Amino acid sequence: MKTFIKKSVKIHLSVLLLLFTVNISAAPIPKAPNPDVKSYILIDYDSGMVIAEKNSDLILPPASITKIMTSYIIFTELKNQTLDRKDDVLVSKKAWKTGGSKMFIEVGKKVKVSDLLHGIITSSGNDASVAMAEHISGDEETFSIYMNQMAENLGMTNTSYANSTGLPNDDLYTTAEDISILARSLIMKFPKDYKLYSQKEYVYNDIKQYSRNKLLYLDDSVDGMKTGFTKKAGYCLVSSALRGKRRLISVVMGAKSPEHRTNASKSLLEYGFRFFETHKIYTQNKVVTEGKVFGGSQPSVKLTVLEDAYISIPRRQIKNIKYKYVIDKNLTAPIVKGEVIGYAVIQLEGESLTTIKLHSMEDISEGSFYRKTLDSILRSF
Numbered sequence: 001m002k003t004f005i006k007k008s009v010k011i012h013l014s015v016l017l018l019l020f021t022v023n024i025s026a027a028p029i030p031k032a033p034n035p036d037v038k039s040y041i042l043i044d045y046d047s048g049m050v051i052a053e054k055n056s057d058l059i060l061p062p063a064s065i066t067k068i069m070t071s072y073i074i075f076t077e078l079k080n081q082t083l084d085r086k087d088d089v090l091v092s093k094k095a096w097k098t099g100g101s102k103m104f105i106e107v108g109k110k111v112k113v114s115d116l117l118h119g120i121i122t123s124s125g126n127d128a129s130v131a132m133a134e135h136i137s138g139d140e141e142t143f144s145i146y147m148n149q150m151a152e153n154l155g156m157t158n159t160s161y162a163n164s165t166g167l168p169n170d171d172l173y174t175t176a177e178d179i180s181i182l183a184r185s186l187i188m189k190f191p192k193d194y195k196l197y198s199q200k201e202y203v204y205n206d207i208k209q210y211s212r213n214k215l216l217y218l219d220d221s222v223d224g225m226k227t228g229f230t231k232k233a234g235y236c237l238v239s240s241a242l243r244g245k246r247r248l249i250s251v252v253m254g255a256k257s258p259e260h261r262t263n264a265s266k267s268l269l270e271y272g273f274r275f276f277e278t279h280k281i282y283t284q285n286k287v288v289t290e291g292k293v294f295g296g297s298q299p300s301v302k303l304t305v306l307e308d309a310y311i312s313i314p315r316r317q318i319k320n321i322k323y324k325y326v327i328d329k330n331l332t333a334p335i336v337k338g339e340v341i342g343y344a345v346i347q348l349e350g351e352s353l354t355t356i357k358l359h360s361m362e363d364i365s366e367g368s369f370y371r372k373t374l375d376s377i378l379r380s381f
Helices: 002-022 063-079 093-097 113-121 126-137 140-154 176-189 191-198 258-275 369-379
Strands: 039-044 050-054 088-090 110-112 201-204 207-210 222-230 234-243 246-255 276-282 289-292 300-304 309-314 321-327 340-348 351-360
Touching: 039 176, 039 258, 050 258, 063 113, 063 126, 063 140, 063 176, 063 191, 063 222, 063 234, 088 126, 093 126, 110 113, 113 126, 113 191, 113 201, 126 140, 140 176, 176 191, 176 222, 176 234, 176 246, 191 222, 222 258, 234 258, 246 258, 258 276, 289 321, 289 340, 300 340, 309 340, 309 351
Parallel strands: none
Antiparallel strands: 039 050, 039 246, 088 110, 201 207, 222 234, 234 246, 276 309, 289 300, 300 351, 321 340, 340 351
């Protein structure tokens, strides 16, 4: 459902922005920031809805934000208990020789998984990334296959991975939209592990290294995620901030300098928090509505959502939200619990914001011969 929400909202929010910037009575909001970057996207964590974007489906090299997927796979292995933080990882010559940013691990030495995770996330160590890729999959090429399989599972349709580091490769590319999907999923599935992204510094082998995410120092609400830079990619930054119970995620790609990516990310987050709000509209396993059932052991079926549903809208507009239910008018028993029975269409100012699947809360068996005969007659009218 959340993936569906994300895909359906990108167009509609742009229409809403036009409505609210020209209609004084509708509590106008300014247009989204337009930073000088190649691509950006700003999404709400709970709803998955796109608040603002520019060229978010433009295919670009990701540089070191590639390491978000590297970490995602490590977290997955830890969760599946096929990897332990105390495991020793033998550093290969290839890992040790890998260029770019380093954690400064030494060839032939053993390093704990926990240390390498800090090296990947805080120090952006290419050497640490290769060491972990080899430890998990045998070699970096096989690890890249794992990365691409994970990307496909997450619905990152415009992404290809070719290494664990983000070093330039023609087969390494992504989009701001895809990275926002990855970042949201990481925070959602691995909330405890995500806290590593808030660390501002880390010491290994008597060398103190600092996070390149300057927003961690400028805004206390920012608690991650990852920077990236190559000449081809420009300066990139994935950021997330939590204010109260609300979290936003921004992805900036192709900025001209570290300052540009920091300022762009900061302005996007401020815009989202100031001018938009997020509301829970449905609660998991609570009755949303009912649908009439023909030929069943009971005349109607209760409908629900399988997970909490949220919407992100311009501020102070929740009172103007309209709910439209689209339910099959010829529902016929038997009905299986969890079956998709219909949809809730959420509207604002006459525009559809999103469509949410409605599921049966219960099994409905076939009714008696009399019940089925009567319903058959009623259905004909």
